[in-house]
Each structure stands twice: as C-alpha cells, then as structure tokens.
Amino acid sequence: MASHRRIRSRSTKPSPAVGFTTAALAGVTLLSGQSASAAPGEPSPSIEEVQKKVDDLYRQAGSATQEYNKAKEAATEQRREVDTLLDQAATRADRLNESRRALGTFAAAQYRTGAVAPTAALMFAESPQAYFDQTRLMDRMTDQQQQAVADYEAQRAEAAEQRAEAGERLEELSASQEALRTSKQNVQAKLAEARSLLSRLTAEEKARLEAIEREKAEEARRKAEEKARAEAERAEAERQAAQKAEAACAPETARETAQPPAQDADPGSGTADGGHAAKADKVIDFARAQIGKPYVWGATGPSSYDCSGLTQAAWKAAGVDLPRTTWDQVEVGTRVATQDLLPGDLVFFYDDISHVGIYIGEGMMIHAPKPGANVREESVYSMPIHGSVRPA
Template sequence: MPALASHRKPRSRTAKPSTAVGFTTAALAGVTLLSTQSATAAPSDPKPSIEEVQKKVDDLYRQAGSATQEFNKAKEATAEKRQEVDQLLDEAAKRTEKLNESRRALGNYAAAQYRTGSVTPTAALMFADSPQAYFDQTQLMDRMTDQQRRAVSEYETERAAAAKQRAEATKRLESLTDSQEALRTSKQTVQTKLAEARALLSELTAEEKARLAAIEREKEEEARRKAEAKAKAEAAARAEAERQQQERETAPDTGTTDPGTDTGTGTDDGTYAAKADKVLAFARAQIGKPYVWGATGPSSYDCSGLTAAAWKAAGVDLPRTTWDQVKVGTRVETADLLPGDLVFFYDDISHVGIYIGDGKMIHAPKPGTNVREESIYYMPIYGSVRPA
C-alpha cells in the first residue's frame, strides 16, 4: 500500500502544471490576436490633413449659406402667407357679420308672419336647411314681398360666400403650416452646418490652427493679386476711354455719330452711376457690422440682406434671396463690371457681393466675420448682374 500511494502522488502533482501551461499559451495567443487587431484597426481612421479640414469647413460654410437662402425664402413666404391668412380672417369676420344681419332680417320676417298665423314658429326657419327651402316647403314664396325675397337671396349669397371663404382660409392655413415647417427645417440645417464647422475647428491644435491661418493667407494673397490685375485692366480701359473722348472733342464736327461712343451695356451710364454712388455709400457705412444669417439690417446682415438694403437706398427694390436677385436686371461679364453691380458666387449661387471697382467688392462673408471689402476672386464667381 505505501508503494502504491507513493506512485500516485507524483502523477497528481504533474497534472496541475500542464493545465496552467495550456491556459497561459491560450492567453498569450489571445493577447497576440488582440494586438494584431488593434494594429490593423488603428490606421483605418486617419486624422484629416489641414488642407482637408479647410476644404470641409469651407464647404460647410457654403452649405450653410445655401441653407440661409432657403431660410430667407421660407421666411418671406411665411410672412406673405400669414398676411394672406390674416386678411382672409378679417374678411371672414365681416362676412359673418353680414350673414348675421341677413339672418336677423329673415327672423324678423318670419316672426311677423307667425304673429299673423301664416307660418310655423320662427325656429322652424332657423333650423331649416336654408331659408329658400323653408319658404318652398311652406309654399310662401308666392306670398313674399319683394323685400322679403331680396332678404332670402342676400342670405343665400352671404352664406355661400362665407362657406367659400372658410374653405379658402383653411387652404391658406395649410399652406402657412407648410411654409413654417420649411422655415424650421432650413433653420435647423443652417445651425447644424455651422455647428459641424465649429466642431472641426475646435479639434485643431495650436500648430494646426497656425497652419490653417497660413493657408488662408495664401488664398487671400492669390485673390488680391487677381484683383490688382483687374484694377490695372480697368485703369487702362478708363485711360483709353478718356483718350477717345478727347479725340472726339478735338475732331472736326462731321455731323455723324461715332459708333465707338456706344458702350454696348444697355445702361445709361450717368443714371446708373448716380444710383451706384448711393449703393456704395450705404454699403461702406455698413463695414464692420457683423454677419448674421437671415439678417437684413440695420445692425447686422447676411449677404443678400446687405445687397437688398444697399440697393433699397438707391430706390431699387431687390428680391430677398440670391437666387432671385441673380434674375434681376442685366447680366454682365466679369470684365465689364461697373461699381454697384452684384457679383454672385458658387454653382449654387449661395453668396453675393457689391462690386466697388478694381476687382473688389463689399460683402457680408460668413458667420464670425463682419461686412468688409474683399477681392471678388476670393470665391469662385458664378456670374454678375446690373440691377438697374
């Protein structure tokens, strides 16, 4: 027995280490697998470059600008529809009063006839489908006076008109509700885009922000160089125009008109220049005021709010949105721009500025900035118009 016990003891002790070794091997394999997975997963979401961040932020601001125009459009439509509904409700109230007057007149006639025993009580009239039906049913039409007939006719006319107005008011109220929903949606879109842009910028380190600022300066410098080139071209064109004018003044009078005097713009330059002076004077007075989306002044503006207010100072009413302002007046080429012209940007026509000459404009750029002068080449140009 002692020998048997001695034989079993060592076998029992060697079993435990083998289990531990097996567990450790499995654990190491698991750690290795996790490490491999982590190493593989890490590069799958690389941090965007500064150039990519700038492009994304610029695109978000452009989308916010487009959504701002949607907001302006919906806001204008909502105001118009609310005015229509208010007018309809006022008219309906007046119509109801006329209907009540007609009902009272019919009631008086019915009461008078009831007192003479000619008809059933007045209540029968009031609960009938219509006064006409009531009098038809009681066979009183032949005995009604002309005045009574007119009262019945007026009542029927007023009741039909009131029903029509109620239906129209209901329809307009539904349209107003749709406009209000569009207003809320566009407002939320603007806020979402701006929040995304702010979030991207907030994640940048101090070094990355400095690099982003350097890229922005390079972009501004390139736009400035293009503006200077245009300024030189405009100065050369003015000098040539003055030279031609002097030649015309000193040339003998032949009794014919020099075809070169026609500018081909379809605009009375003197009249337009006078209006443009007022536009630019107003716009310059707004420099330094903050951009606020949806704002039309006087303390803040968005881009189309500024252009509309400036041209309003010259006695010209412009639509509220960039999408409608681009349809006003005469289209002009960038090379033919005059001070006061409106320059539109991006393929979605989401931004606009007022040309001041020498390749520059006054505009309300974007949230976080103020009304300022800037090169028209800072953004991709869509096209330009001469409003008046």
C-alpha cells in the first residue's frame, strides 16, 4: 500500500488558494460598471451576510452550470440522432422512388398487353407456341409486379415510420435546447446578482471581506496540513509493517530457494492500487498542466474549463472516460472516505454536488473554482465535502 503514496515535501510558499468571494473582487470594476447603494430606509447587510450570499450565489451558479452541461450533452446527442434519422430517411426516399419506378414499368407493360383478350391474342399470334411463351412471360411479370407492389408498400411504411421517429427526436431536441437556454439564463442571473452585491461594497468593506476570506483560507490550509501529517504517519506505519513482514518471511524464503519456485495463484493480485497509482499520475500531471487557465462555465478545454470539464479531461488523459456532469461523475467508480483519499480521487462538494476537484495528496486538490478564478491548487477543506470516488 505504501508504494503508491508519494509523500511530497511541503512548500513554504504561501498557497495561492483564496475563497470563493475574494477572486471576484479583483474583477468587480470589469464585470459591473455600476456602483449602487442600498435603497433608502433599507438596512445594509453585514459583511458576513454579503459573503454568505455571494458564496451561495456562486454555488447556485455551479449547480445551474451542471444543468447547462446536462442539457448541452442531451442536445448534442439528440442532434446526432436527428441527423442520422434524416440521412436514413433520404436513403429510404431513394428506395421508395425506385419501387415507384418499378411499379410504373409494370403498369405500362400491363397496359400495353392487357387490352388484348386471350382468345384474340391466340388468334393473332404467329403460332400457338408463341402465344403460350408470351403467356408464361406475362405470368412471371405478374409475380414480379406483385413483389414490386409489396416492396413499395414496405418502403412506404418504413419511410412513414422514420418520419414519425425523426419528428419525435426533433421535439426532444427542441425541449433540450429550451432547457439549455433556461440553464444559461440561470447561470448568468446568479453571476450578475453576485457581481451586483460585490459592486455595492465600499473599499473598507472589501478589505474586511478579504480579511474574512484569508481567515477561511488559513483554516482550510491548517486542516490540509493535519491531513498531510496523518497520511505521512500512515505511510510510515505501513512501511514499517511491510519491513517486519519481510523480515519474518526471510528464514522461510531461504529454505525455499532450494525448491522450484511455486507458481503464483493470482498473477494480478496486489496490482489494483498500483494500477490506480499509474493512472493517477497521468491525471495529476494533466491537471497540473492546466493550472492558471481560466474557469469558464460549460467549458471542457483545452484553453478553459469548468469544474467537471477539468476532471473529465484529466481522467481522459489516463484513458478513463467520465460522464460530463458532477451528478453523473459521483456515481462512477468506488466510494472512498475522506480519510482514505488517494491522489487522483475525485472530491465532490456541497449537498447539491455542484462542484468537484482532483485530490493530489496532503489534503490538497486541483480544481477549476468558479467564474473569475483560474485552475489552481487548494485545500479540500475550503468547501463542505459531500463525498469522494475513485474512478479506477
């Protein structure tokens, strides 16, 4: 177990992590040119109330972003289905036209020959043998005509069925596109409200808010350091246990050297954690390479990401396909407790599971925080943890 836990030396450089609110303060003048004050007679909210409201609005925006991602994924899939159905309908129309032309050919032949009665045809025939030859030909033509009618009816029925299915898919696509527009409006409304709240703060209030955020970030950092110490102690205990087990097995191993080596009962045993560690290295390497890129809701890279877009892309780099939304990603893989987290695990936040980050060890994660912030390292304790999963 100890082999896949690589203990990193803690950097003395202060963490770049800040809370949800602080990063937005720097962009207030760019995001909102208005500076409003409370309505006359209306009590001004306290800084703590503003902070709680802004954080809640960003969380709601994150949840609306997941709704947007879900609707966008559905619309993309439905568009592919509609395009496929339309292509099939075009092919079916060509086959229907071929069946119609075949019917026309047989109808013309029947018209040319069917006007002459059998007796008259026998009288005008060059010979009785020629008459009977022509009759047999017409019988065969009739069989072919019947087959052509059956083909035409089958093609027409299938074409009607495909048109109906395409219509249903178009209705579903329209509903998904409407959900997409609604989710987009919800995200924009929540972010606009948060910017409006921040724009009303005075310079002194902004400074107080930043101080509160620094205090929260420091508390989250302390918790991360406690977890890092716990992980180091556990890794050391496992290392010592492995050394004792190896020493205890040494005499037995010496006696077995004179005997043929026994075949392993399970060649793949003990490789599960190693397999996870190999994938986790790729996941974390990818995530580190994205640090500094901006959060953009609905984005999946390569120049910007939202939270679940980053986790999806990072695990994709390790050969594992994750679904698009946090709500679906939390259902993939094995659930793990916070104290059992390994690098590469996904950590989900808030009761509505609207945010996710990639655990990198020592109580830290890499995540795409929110609009106005960049991909960064931060303590997993900077937000309330909902749960964690190990994708592979």
